[in-house]
Amino acid sequence: MSEKSVKIAINGAAGRMGRQLLAAVGERDGTAVSAAIDAPGQACIGLDTSVLSGGEATNVNTVDSLANVIEHFDTIIDFTAPAVTLALLETLRGTNKKVVIGTTGFTAVQLEALSAAAESLPIVFAANYSIGVTVTLALLRDAAKALGDDYDVEISEAHHHHKVDAPSGTALAMGHAVADALGRDLDQCAVYAREGITGARKSKTIGFATVRAGDIIGDHTVLYAGNGERLEITHKATDRMTFARGAVRAAHWVSSQPAGLYDMTHVLGLAKD
């Protein structure tokens, strides 16, 4: 590990994303894996992280307790589950650690706790760390502003059959981007399910549709349907490394930031605030 490397811990190291994150930290100059954590009972506990990443030995063994490795890292990347993420923030309270959160599926109350933690910790939190989705969110805002209320907006997404939350955090982020651009509150205008005699579509609503199947990594389409034409903006992820590389870029960026809540637009220098 070079002296200037940002020392990075991966929480949820054995997960689908954790394994990719270990590989992505290893391939980027200026970052090094210095700790890895997963849940007690996992087969990887006590073993070198290379058994998870498939890469070269790091001489870093995966542990089952964050508290045991707290001195070993500058920045932690967490792709786990909401309760695990909030426990991590509690453990890091009062430290000078930096945090990158990729976990999705938080309730409104959990999101408030996450925001409160960012008053004393630098936190990057994004529902999707791909560069393509970050650009897509900007395109969606521009399209919504130009098309206005005459176009019905529907958001559809598809993910693998292991995914536990719906709609995806990315679909919700897309909904918020469109709603904000149109001056609407997503909580008031979202329609998450339709069944039976639903009646005609209410104007100014934003509909969501969810597919869970096979090994789909993440597809999202936003449809703007007007009279006589339709516009669709689609993003398809074909490799989890796209999220992992974005999250590692965020970890490198946040290592020199003060406390606050950031997203990928800040990391990429696209933020307007």
Ligand code: NAD
């Ligand atoms: P996964 O179930 O494969 O991995 C989660 C890992 O967390 C598992 O290895 C599990 O054992 C571990 N874990 C559970 N309890 C733990 C604890 N107490 N301490 C440490 N580790 C613990 O899930 P996944 O597909 O890798 O996704 C994880 C999260 O990341 C989900 O919320 C998913 O929606 C989200 N995700 C976000 C992005 C993004 O770009 N933001 C991309 C993909 C997935």
